[in-house]
Amino acid sequence: MTKHELPKAYDFKSTEPRVxxxxxxxxxxxxxxxxxxxxxxxxVKPFVxxxxxxxxxxxxxxxxxxxxxxxxxxxxxHRMKGFSTLWVPGSDHAGIATQLMVERHLLKxxxxxxxxxxxxxxxxxxxxxxxxYGSMITNQIRRLGASCDxxxxxxTLDDGLSRAVREAFVRLYEKGLIYRGPRLINWSxxxxxxxxxxxVEYSEEEATLYYFKYMLADxxxxxSATRPYIPVATIRPETILGDTAVAVHPDxxxxxxxxxxxxxxxxxxxxxxxxxxxxxxxxxxTGALKITPGHDPNDYAIAQRHNLPIISVLDEAARxxxxxxxxxxxxxxxxxxxxxxxxxxxxxxIKEEKYLTTIPRSQRGGEIVEPxxxxxxxxxxxxxxxxxxxxxxxxxxxxxxxxxxKVYYNWLENIKDWCISRQLWWGHRIxxxxxxxxxxxxxREDPTECSTCHSKNIHQDEDVLDTWFSSGLWPFSxxxxxxxxxxxxxxxxxxxxETGYDILFFWVARMIMSGLEYTGQVPFHTVYLHGLIRxxxxxxxxKTKGNVIDPxxxxxxxxxxxxxxTLLVGSTPGNDMNLSVKKxxxxxxxxNKIWNAGRFVISAIxxxxxxxxxxxxNATEWTLAxxxxxxxxxxLIRDVERLFQTFQYGEAGRQIYEFFWSDFADWYVxxxxxxxxxxxxxxxxxxxxxxxxxxxxRLLHPFTPFVTEELWGHLRQAILDSQISGIAQDxxxxxxxxxxxxxxxxxxxxxxxxxxxxLIQDIVRSIRNLRAEKSVAPSRRIAAIFAAGEKTSRLQSxxxxxxxxxxxxxxxxxxxESLSSKPNDSIALVIGTVEIYIPLAGMVDLANExxxxxxxxxxxxxxxxxxxxxxxxDFANKAPASVVGKEREKLAAFxxxxxxxxxxxxx
RNA sequence: GGGCGCAUAGCUCAGUUGGUUAGAGCGCUUCUCUUACACAGAAGAGGUCAGGGGUUCGAGUCCCUUUGCGCCCACCA
Numbered sequence: 001m002t003k004h005e006l007p008k009a010y011d012f013k014s015t016e017p018r019v020x021x022x023x024x025x026x027x028x029x030x031x032x033x034x035x036x037x038x039x040x041x042x043x044v045k046p047f048v049x050x051x052x053x054x055x056x057x058x059x060x061x062x063x064x065x066x067x068x069x070x071x072x073x074x075x076x077x078h079r080m081k082g083f084s085t086l087w088v089p090g091s092d093h094a095g096i097a098t099q100l101m102v103e104r105h106l107l108k109x110x111x112x113x114x115x116x117x118x119x120x121x122x123x124x125x126x127x128x129x130x131x132x133y134g135s136m137i138t139n140q141i142r143r144l145g146a147s148c149d150x151x152x153x154x155x156t157l158d159d160g161l162s163r164a165v166r167e168a169f170v171r172l173y174e175k176g177l178i179y180r181g182p183r184l185i186n187w188s189x190x191x192x193x194x195x196x197x198x199x200v201e202y203s204e205e206e207a208t209l210y211y212f213k214y215m216l217a218d219x220x221x222x223x224s225a226t227r228p229y230i231p232v233a234t235i236r237p238e239t240i241l242g243d244t245a246v247a248v249h250p251d252x253x254x255x256x257x258x259x260x261x262x263x264x265x266x267x268x269x270x271x272x273x274x275x276x277x278x279x280x281x282x283x284x285x286t287g288a289l290k291i292t293p294g295h296d297p298n299d300y301a302i303a304q305r306h307n308l309p310i311i312s313v314l315d316e317a318a319r320x321x322x323x324x325x326x327x328x329x330x331x332x333x334x335x336x337x338x339x340x341x342x343x344x345x346x347x348x349x350i351k352e353e354k355y356l357t358t359i360p361r362s363q364r365g366g367e368i369v370e371p372x373x374x375x376x377x378x379x380x381x382x383x384x385x386x387x388x389x390x391x392x393x394x395x396x397x398x399x400x401x402x403x404x405x406k407v408y409y410n411w412l413e414n415i416k417d418w419c420i421s422r423q424l425w426w427g428h429r430i431x432x433x434x435x436x437x438x439x440x441x442x443x444r445e446d447p448t449e450c451s452t453c454h455s456k457n458i459h460q461d462e463d464v465l466d467t468w469f470s471s472g473l474w475p476f477s478x479x480x481x482x483x484x485x486x487x488x489x490x491x492x493x494x495x496x497x498e499t500g501y502d503i504l505f506f507w508v509a510r511m512i513m514s515g516l517e518y519t520g521q522v523p524f525h526t527v528y529l530h531g532l533i534r535x536x537x538x539x540x541x542x543k544t545k546g547n548v549i550d551p552x553x554x555x556x557x558x559x560x561x562x563x564x565x566t567l568l569v570g571s572t573p574g575n576d577m578n579l580s581v582k583k584x585x586x587x588x589x590x591x592n593k594i595w596n597a598g599r600f601v602i603s604a605i606x607x608x609x610x611x612x613x614x615x616x617x618n619a620t621e622w623t624l625a626x627x628x629x630x631x632x633x634x635x636l637i638r639d640v641e642r643l644f645q646t647f648q649y650g651e652a653g654r655q656i657y658e659f660f661w662s663d664f665a666d667w668y669v670x671x672x673x674x675x676x677x678x679x680x681x682x683x684x685x686x687x688x689x690x691x692x693x694x695x696x697x698r699l700l701h702p703f704t705p706f707v708t709e710e711l712w713g714h715l716r717q718a719i720l721d722s723q724i725s726g727i728a729q730d731x732x733x734x735x736x737x738x739x740x741x742x743x744x745x746x747x748x749x750x751x752x753x754x755x756x757x758x759l760i761q762d763i764v765r766s767i768r769n770l771r772a773e774k775s776v777a778p779s780r781r782i783a784a785i786f787a788a789g790e791k792t793s794r795l796q797s798x799x800x801x802x803x804x805x806x807x808x809x810x811x812x813x814x815x816x817e818s819l820s821s822k823p824n825d826s827i828a829l830v831i832g833t834v835e836i837y838i839p840l841a842g843m844v845d846l847a848n849e850x851x852x853x854x855x856x857x858x859x860x861x862x863x864x865x866x867x868x869x870x871x872x873x874d875f876a877n878k879a880p881a882s883v884v885g886k887e888r889e890k891l892a893a894f895x896x897x898x899x900x901x902x903x904x905x906x907x
Numbered sequence: 908g909g910g911c912g913c914a915u916a917g918c919u920c921a922g923u924u925g926g927u928u929a930g931a932g933c934g935c936u937u938c939u940c941u942u943a944c945a946c947a948g949a950a951g952a953g954g955u956c957a958g959g960g961g962u963u964c965g966a967g968u969c970c971c972u973u974u975g976c977g978c979c980c981a982c983c984a
Contacts, residue, residue, distance in 0.1 A: 006943090008944070009942085009944080009946070010944095010946090013954070032923090162932070202981090204983075209984085234984060236984095243976060247984095279984090280983090280984085281983060283983095284983050284984070285983075289983085289984050290982090290984070291984095296984080297982090298982085298983080299984085332918080338930070344978090346963090357983095357984095358982065362980090373932070383919080405911080406911080407910075407911075407979070407980080410909085410910070414980085414981080463981080502979095504979095505980095531979095536918085536919065537918090537919085538919095538976090538977080540922090558946095570919085572920095574912085576912090576913095577919095577920085579919095580917060581934070582918095582933055582934095583919075583933080585946080586933065586946090588931055588946065589944095589946040589947090591946090592944065592946045592947090593943090593944070594949085595943085595944080596943040596944035596946090597943065597944080600943035602943090603942095603943070645922095648923075651921070651922080653924090653974095654921065654922095654930095655929075657931090665944085666948080666949095670948095671945060740937085747939080765949095768949060769948085769949095769950060769951085772938070772949075772951080773950080773951095775937095777943080778939055778949085779939095866927085866928090870927070873946090874963095874964040874965090875927085875964040875965065876964080877964075878964040880926085883926055883927090886926090887926090
């Protein structure tokens with residue numbers, strides 16, 4: 001007899017790397033119907049997820065842990081369901097983030113700036129850096145158990161993906177959907193690049209609102225001291241230098257008379273017109289608005305309407321440029337101070353006041369972003385947005401949870417052209433070349449001459465593309481597009497796009513737009529959005545607050561399964577979750593529970609011997625407990641399936657947890673211990689234990705892959721080494737490849753088994769409760785007499801089980817249909833229709849028994865009253881018959897209980 | 908300004924076709940080192956489901972509204 005000894009506690013530290021290696025070397029992460037191999041069958045449905053590519057510079061945080069857990073769950077589930085399942089991994093070059101990190105690194109280690117190194121050398125260094133550290137993040141993702149096909153790993157700057165980027169750019173250009181020109185864009189002075197609207201974050205801050213006088217130009221009449229002026233307010237006085245008009249509302253009585261006249265720009269002395277525009281609000285501020293078209297989007301729009309000149313006053317570092325007169329060369333904030341001081345001296349200042357406003361800041365650098373006129377590349381987004389809008393509206397793409405569809409619509413309906421050029425070095429360089437005559441050559445392959453004048457003297461555009469331009473192609477570029485590769489043909493479109501709602505616009509919407517534009521298909525049919533992870537009190541995690549939970553530390557302390565289970569079960573679609581280490585600890589305990597239940601089952605298998613095997617030939621039929629645990633398992637499989645289909649993964653996990661811990665471990669395993677004492681039930685029971693564990697491990701596997709795989713291996717070995725007939729055949733090598741459980745029976749077929757078992761549980765609990773209340777020593781076996789009415793035979797069959805679970809003395813346990821006389825000196829319990837007498841005379845004080853019974857009677861009568869009232873109301877006529885029937889049954893049961901309690905009191 | 912989410916036990920949260928005695932984990936009280944597990948087992952205490960109104964035979968669940976907290980979009984100088 002082989003014995004399989006397992007350690008008392010689940011050792012995740014030694015298990016996880018070993019199990020991961022087992023999977024990876026076993027090739028289980030590969031789609032079994034891999035089109036690159038032989039045996040490709042297009043009739044088999046693929047299931048595909050493209051990983052949201054983490055930044056190569058990234059270090060694992062809980063956001064990664066969240067999406068990996070979620071996607072791995074989806075992937076493992078579908079793999080077990082028999083889909084040809086592919087999860088494409090990879091990483092993103094993350095233009096700004098990576099460039100900043102490498103710059104910082106070079107400054108620290110070599111004390112050189114990127115400008116000193118030059119573009120070519122800097123890019124080379126960044127590649128070196130990527131080669132050295134780029135695998136860090138993917139290795140951390142492996143630690144989470146991600147079952148990606150690593151042979152298909154991609155990087156956004158790979159040759160293939162770069163080719164896809166070029167193809168996309170050129171196609172858009174040829175269609176006239178890409179253009180270049182000077183526009184007002186968001187400029188990040190710290191990073192010295194343009195950024196898109198999405199990369200600007202607005203924060204509410206206290207600023208100063210500066211009020212000053214725009215003096216009317218001297219028309220020759222009045223003295224300068226009494227000359228009229230228009231009061232104007234601004235929070236950015238330095239932009240006065242770029243003013244090209246003052247606007248007032250056409251109906252404003254105060255200023256009407258000045259319309260068409262000119263005012264004088266302070267210090268600079270330029271004359272600018274006073275114009276009328278309905279945009280100006282008469283109620284707000286002074287009712288007059290200074291117009292700086294070069295540095296404000298609204299002013300820019302007004303300037304367009306009125307044909308005003310546009311003056312830029314800032315350079316790329318946000319210093320005042322040559323248009324700023326005496327302030328040239330000064331930083332924007334310095335110039336603000338100086339100009340204001342000078343205006344004060346000139347008597348042009350009215351007042352300053354504190355003002356709460358929203359300040360635009362760079363998402364990356366955090367510094368204040370300046371709207372500036374700059375020549376950039378743009379995507380004409382409207383046609384793309386319309387297609388993307390339609391795809392969700394007509395249901396080709398479904399967003400979970402649904403409410404985000406509205407958010408998505410709203411964004412796309414109000415979208416503005418996308419600024420795609422960045423003044424960075426790390427990224428996809430714009431595939432456009434210029435000759436000395438400034439002809440443009442836009443090409444898929446690097447050209448050698450100008451396509452217009454054939455000049456050989458050409459140079460490529462200095463800018464690179466927004467990182468999200470290449471990420472937008474991710475679902476198909478990773479599969480080989482623009483080539484019609486086998487992967488692309490078979491796996492595209494992908495299935496689910498799972499990611500955080502925070503990148504719905506950045507990424508998801510852009511993938512949909514580009515997917516439709518370039519491939520003519522939706523890139524995925526379902527978008528599942530998860531929430532953000534906050535600390536245990538709902539605060540955003542941040543280094544400054546010191547409340548950051550590091551997933552690597554958590555995994556070190558409690559294991560990957562514990563972290564995964566916590567994230568999966570603690571979250572609902574689209575809602576943020578609060579994470580605490582306490583929760584992870586609780587789930588570490590769950591992993592340990594699984595382990596130990598498994599140990600028990602394995603030891604039970606080991607304990608079988610040949611003699612037991614022979615006895616099985618005339619095995620008894622299934623016990624109530626066996627039928628019950630199977631009925632519960634069936635119910636669970638059905639519920640989990642329904643929940644998975646509706647993306648309620650958390651609820652599914654909770655139900656599996658509940659089943660495994662309460663039903664299986666707490667009840668069935670305890671009963672099994674009793675059943676196994678009977679030789680004729682032993683093998684039967686071990687088989688049930690094994691099968692339920694088997695099914696449980698399958699259901700748990702997508703949530704807690706490591707402990708289930710490890711246990712599966714041990715269980716499998718124990719079964720192969722055992723004498724159990726039949727069960728060993730078709731036992732899959734690994735649970736990752738095992739088939740997902742399917743329900744066998746229709747719903748509701750096990751009703752009576754479930755109610756009968758519930759009665760047993762009630763009885764056991766009531767007796768335990770009584771023992772605890774009366775302080776009966778736990779080791780003490782006590783006698784009991786049951787008057788069980790119609791339940792007598794059922795309970796009779798469970799005598800041994802009830803006795804052992806409730807601590808009764810089986811030899812002094814009587815079960816009758818009814819008793820001719822009620823036993824004296826005993827405590828009576830009434831559970832439904834069953835009366836139980838426990839002779840505890842002499843052991844405990846029976847004095848307050850009467851009040852206990854009275855209390856129970858009172859509660860029962862309250863229920864009777866409630867139900868009678870209910871059933872005499874409209875409820876009886878209007879509610880469905882089945883619902884009414886259930887309530888009638890309850891009422892009858894309560895009435896019987898009340899009768900029994902009354903007769904106890906009368907005794 | 909527009910939109911969305913949340914408010915359920917001391918804490919953190921489940922509760923998705925409305926079904927009538929509202930659940931879990933942690934924490935708390937009492938007991939038990941019973942041969943799978945003390946990372947455990949058993950028994951228990953604890954909630955007018957934010958307030959108000961409505962629909963319905965029936966509301967934590969649907970509708971309206973108030974309050975508080977959070978988020979997104981827009982950006983009136």
